[in-house]
Amino acid sequence: MKRLKGIGVSPGVAIGPAYVLLAGRLKIARRFIRPQDVDDEMARFHRALELTARELKEVKLHIPEGMPQALSIIDAHLLMLRDPVLLRETEKLIRNRLVNTEWALIQIFEHYKRLFASFEDPYLRERIHDLEQLIDRLIMALQGEDSYVAPSEPAIIVARDLSPADTARLQASTTKAFVTELGSRTSHTAIVARSLGFPAVVAVEGILSQVNPGDLLAVDGFSGEVVINPPSEIIEEFLDRRRRYHVRKALLYNKAKRPAVTKDGRRIAIRANLELVDEIPLVLEHGAEGVGLYRTEYLYVTRDTLPTEEELLLAYRQVVEGLRPYPVTIRTLDLGGDKFADHFEGPEEINPALGLRAIRLCLKNLDIFRVQLRAILRASAFGKVRIMFPLISGLGELLEAKQILGQVQEELTREGLPFDENIQLGVMIEVPSAAAIADLLAKEVDFFSIGTNDLIQYALAIDRGNKDVAHLYDPLHPGILRIIKQVVSAGHEAGIEVFMCGEMAGEIYYVPLLIGLGLNELSMNAQTIPEVKALIRELYYRECQVLAQEALGLATPEEIELLLREWLEHLDLELSVRQLWN
Numbered sequence: 329m330k331r332l333k334g335i336g337v338s339p340g341v342a343i344g345p346a347y348v349l350l351a352g353r354l355k356i357a358r359r360f361i362r363p364q365d366v367d368d369e370m371a372r373f374h375r376a377l378e379l380t381a382r383e384l385k386e387v388k389l390h391i392p393e394g395m396p397q398a399l400s401i402i403d404a405h406l407l408m409l410r411d412p413v414l415l416r417e418t419e420k421l422i423r424n425r426l427v428n429t430e431w432a433l434i435q436i437f438e439h440y441k442r443l444f445a446s447f448e449d450p451y452l453r454e455r456i457h458d459l460e461q462l463i464d465r466l467i468m469a470l471q472g473e474d475s476y477v478a479p480s481e482p483a484i485i486v487a488r489d490l491s492p493a494d495t496a497r498l499q500a501s502t503t504k505a506f507v508t509e510l511g512s513r514t515s516h517t518a519i520v521a522r523s524l525g526f527p528a529v530v531a532v533e534g535i536l537s538q539v540n541p542g543d544l545l546a547v548d549g550f551s552g553e554v555v556i557n558p559p560s561e562i563i564e565e566f567l568d569r570r571r572r573y574h575v576r577k578a579l580l581y582n583k584a585k586r587p588a589v590t591k592d593g594r595r596i597a598i599r600a601n602l603e604l605v606d607e608i609p610l611v612l613e614h615g616a617e618g619v620g621l622y623r624t625e626y627l628y629v630t631r632d633t634l635p636t637e638e639e640l641l642l643a644y645r646q647v648v649e650g651l652r653p654y655p656v657t658i659r660t661l662d663l664g665g666d667k668f669a670d671h672f673e674g675p676e677e678i679n680p681a682l683g684l685r686a687i688r689l690c691l692k693n694l695d696i697f698r699v700q701l702r703a704i705l706r707a708s709a710f711g712k713v714r715i716m717f718p719l720i721s722g723l724g725e726l727l728e729a730k731q732i733l734g735q736v737q738e739e740l741t742r743e744g745l746p747f748d749e750n751i752q753l754g755v756m757i758e759v760p761s762a763a764a765i766a767d768l769l770a771k772e773v774d775f776f777s778i779g780t781n782d783l784i785q786y787a788l789a790i791d792r793g794n795k796d797v798a799h800l801y802d803p804l805h806p807g808i809l810r811i812i813k814q815v816v817s818a819g820h821e822a823g824i825e826v827f828m829c830g831e832m833a834g835e836i837y838y839v840p841l842l843i844g845l846g847l848n849e850l851s852m853n854a855q856t857i858p859e860v861k862a863l864i865r866e867l868y869y870r871e872c873q874v875l876a877q878e879a880l881g882l883a884t885p886e887e888i889e890l891l892l893r894e895w896l897e898h899l900d901l902e903l904s905v906r907q908l909w910n
């Protein structure tokens with residue numbers, strides 16, 4: 329028996345034989361071609377492109393109904409296949425370096441892998457897997473292989489990675505679960521797995537070298553455990569877990585759409601963080617009341633020209649209409665630092681996190697800022713939109729951004745283009761100086777949204793992307809709790825609501841504390857929402873306030889964490905809710 333651990337991305341338990349898929353890319357060698365064979369190699373590349381496009385279109389026809397995410401992901405792959413940069417770069421490598429197409433594609437992939445790895449946003453970082461899967465598929469087409477052959481009997485699929493197209497082709501009759509070496513919670517494959525309802529575990533290091541075809545596997549898609557050749561007592565344990573998961577899932581999903589109101593009547597708005605239009609169904613299914621943070625960078629970093637106003641409007645409008653009547657909080661561009669798109673590339677910065685990023689970058693590139701503001705405002709004619717500026721550090725910056733917004737509003741009025749004239753405006757509180765002057769900022773906006781990911785980085789002087797100091801990155805640092813408390817008080821005193829949209833908002837143990845600190849809205853990744861709502865419905869606001877008071881009196885993160893865990897454990901939760909954590 330061997331126990332491995334990965335990230336559980338689609339809950340559920342499965343036991344069955346392993347069916348191992350090997351990716352084509354693993355077997356590639358460099359081959360030099362003669363100059364006179366370049367044209368033949370080029371033709372070979374283009375045949376593979378056509379074949380892959382045909383294959384993807386064929387896959388689209390067979391996607392079961394009710395899976396819009398899978399469809400749009402495959403559309404995205406089809407678009408990527410026609411991407412002029414990908415085509416040009418591959419052709420250039422073949423011609424200049426006289427190498428086979430497979431090798432050229434791998435070089436391109438390695439280049440993008442390094443580039444994507446530098447992105448701060450995990451969602452964007454993950455998008456490299458889309459390119460990887462597409463290149464795998466092209467290589468298989470070059471070598472005349474079909475990328476996916478279904479098992480003949482029900483089995484657990486084990487692969488280095490599965491493309492969303494392959495995932496969408498998994499048949500419920502022959503697939504019990506899947507396990508991959510690569511991937512993360514936000515990878516597209518994980519999204520498709522959840523929509524299909526297969527248990528899935530990704531990022532299981534070394535699984536391919538440890539499992540043989542036909543080995544018995546036990547997979548827990550919630551905890552991320554994978555056991556190779558489990559003895560009978562482990563099988564029993566996994567079967568028992570399976571029974572409990574069924575109860576849990578039914579409970580959570582039945583109640584996901586109910587509002588999150590504490591037992592003593594305080595209503596907390598629970599919204600989702602979103603990056604892409606194709607996440608809308610997921611957001612709604614999980615009971616989100618709209619979007620508390622729409623990260624808009626994705627439309628800028630995946631291409632080498634700037635998006636036009638119409639392109640932005642189209643995307644924003646889809647999100648706004650898809651989530652109506654709930655609000656969608658669109659954050660203006662947060663590029664810079666290590667989230668650079670080609671067209672913004674400026675001089676190298678020694679301290680990118682403290683450099684020209686987010687609102688600072690927009691105020692220096694007014695053309696780009698105005699185009700985005702026009703698109704956001706125009707989208708507000710189609711539903712409820714809120715605008716939010718990231719990384720505000722002082723009043724002057726906010727006033728400058730507001731002035732541009734006002735000018736753009738006048739422009740649209742002159743042009744007769746409709747928008748919501750009462751659109752709500754907020755600032756993200758991510759910089760300690762903004763927290764310190766929250767009372768001044770509050771007079772100028774309709775809401776605050778605390779971005780804890782950056783706030784913690786700047787307040788504790790911990791680079792959020794540096795693994796050597798990651799152990800010091802602590803949301804429960806007493807300094808952070810005091811800052812949150814101060815921002816909430818300043819906001820409430822000025823009569824505005826205070827939200828939180830950093831990762832801290834979706835951590836189940838922190839929820840009673842955050843409610844006790846007085847936050848009005850929590851925005852998080854959609855999958856967490858049913859659990860958070862279920863918990864809130866079991867809480868008393870006044871007890872949470874006492875808890876927050878007690879936490880604020882403690883001196884270290886360790887004491888605060890212990891307090892929160894014990895508090896939750898001793899809470900007299902309804903049995904059904906307690907089952908969520910046990």
Ligand code: PEP
Pocket residue numbers: 449621623662758778779780781782783829830831
């Ligand atoms: C934050 O900083 O908390 C936040 C939500 O923004 P991002 O993670 O996109 O920087």
Ligand code: MG
Pocket residue numbers: 718758779781782
């Ligand atoms: Mg941020």
